[in-house]
Amino acid sequence: MxxxxxxxxxxxxxxxxxxxxxxxxxxxxxxxxxxxxxxxxxxxxxxxxxxxxxxxxxxxxxxxxxxxxxxxxxxxxxxxxxxxxxxxxxxxxxxxxxxxxxxxxxxxxxxxxxxxxxxxxxxxxxxxxxxFEPFWPVITVVVAGIVTALAWLALSLWFTDVAATTSTTGALVVFAHTLDGVTTAVGYDVLGAGENVPLSLLLLEAGEALPTAEYVGAGWLFVLVKVALALVIVGLFREYVADRPQQGRTVLALVAAVGLGPAVHNVLLFTVM
Incomplete structure (x- = not known):
């Protein structure tokens, strides 16, 4: 499935x-x-x-x-x-x-x-x-912001051309998928929420099987994969954005939407339900 x-x-x-x-x-x-x-x-x-x-x-x-x-x-x-x-x-x-x-x-x-x-x-x-329970949703947004800033700083230092070319659009992609990863991890480890996406559930279960799960939970692996995947996608789109900026940014916007939509859904759902 x-x-x-x-x-x-x-x-x-x-x-x-x-x-x-x-x-x-x-x-x-x-x-x-x-x-x-x-x-x-x-x-x-x-x-x-x-x-x-x-x-x-x-x-x-x-x-x-x-x-x-x-x-x-x-x-x-x-x-x-x-x-x-x-x-x-x-x-x-x-x-x-x-x-x-x-x-x-x-x-x-x-x-x-x-x-x-x-x-x-x-x-x-x-x-x-x-x-109405806003505590953990606010924590997820703050943590996602910090992780995104660190990830984007690393990208800017080691792959300056990628960060410069993709610019704000690339940063939005990284933040969107980081927030999705963090909200999923907090929901799974802290709030007891289930995961309906099979591929995401496989990663969460893989994290749960590691010895570190007892100390830091199972979601950290999911967050790491989401952040890494977002950075890789942004890197792969550097040439496309440079050569055909309109089309490249449109596709990256869709990639951002795939992460930001579920992420905000999680944040709001944890807040109101």
Whole structure:
């Protein structure tokens, strides 16, 4: 089994229109070719987090039953991509019309607004039900920030060209997957959370089988692999970003989303449930 447990396929009458709309959004973006810079990738970070928030709200049963299937995994990624893509298109037209100074600013502000509103709703609901526990989630973010800083410093010292070329986009990739690793490790070792992704579970079980598990837990190996893998991916994309920066940064943004989405999902889920 490769896919994680919990994947739900909504009814066809939801899937088909969503896929068609997503295809239309992608086609329009392909036609207008908006620039993709480091600022663009950063502007989409709140949208990656917004998708995670929607899925947490689904687990909290916050949506009406009629639309609830739209926020299951992996359908929530399609829904988020549609909304973020539409925001990008609107940002392009507002910039061309002289109503916005830059496209990334509009995309980032809109994404931050969506993420903040829905996250506050989840936090407020958890406070009402008495399940609000922010201690360990805050610890995971702080630890992930420190580990990312050390990893990026090492990369900058030994592979300066990689850090300089991939820049902020590369740093976001490393932070996203570091946070995913740290939240998974803390959830597994401290909070007693299960792991639904088979490959991740194999790494956690491998760490648990080591003699060090008694002293530092099983998750450290998972964190190490995630950080190392992120650094390797960033290194492999150096030439691609240098030769074709728009395409290279787009792919790296998708790599970052694969880490940041689950990471923020873990942080928020541990906080509210």
């Amino acid at each position: 490769v896919l994680p447990e919990g994947f739900v396929v909504p009814p066809w009458y939801m899937v088909v229109p969503a896929v068609v709309i997503l295809g239309g959004v992608i086609a329009l973006l392909w036609a207008i070719e908006p620039p993709v810079t480091d600022r663009t990738v950063l502007a989409f970070a709140p949208w990656m987090m917004f998708g995670a928030t929607l899925h947490v709200l689904y687990k909290m049963s916050a949506f009406p039953p009629t639309i609830e299937p739209l926020f299951t995994a992996p359908m929530v990624y399609v829904v988020t991509a549609i909304i973020a893509g539409l925001a990008w298109i609107v940002g392009v037209f507002l910039h061309v019309g002289g109503l916005q100074p830059t496209i990334p600013r509009f995309v980032g502000v809109a994404g931050t607004a969506f993420f903040t509103v829905f996250t506050m709703f989840a936090l407020f609901q958890s406070i009402q039900t008495g399940t």
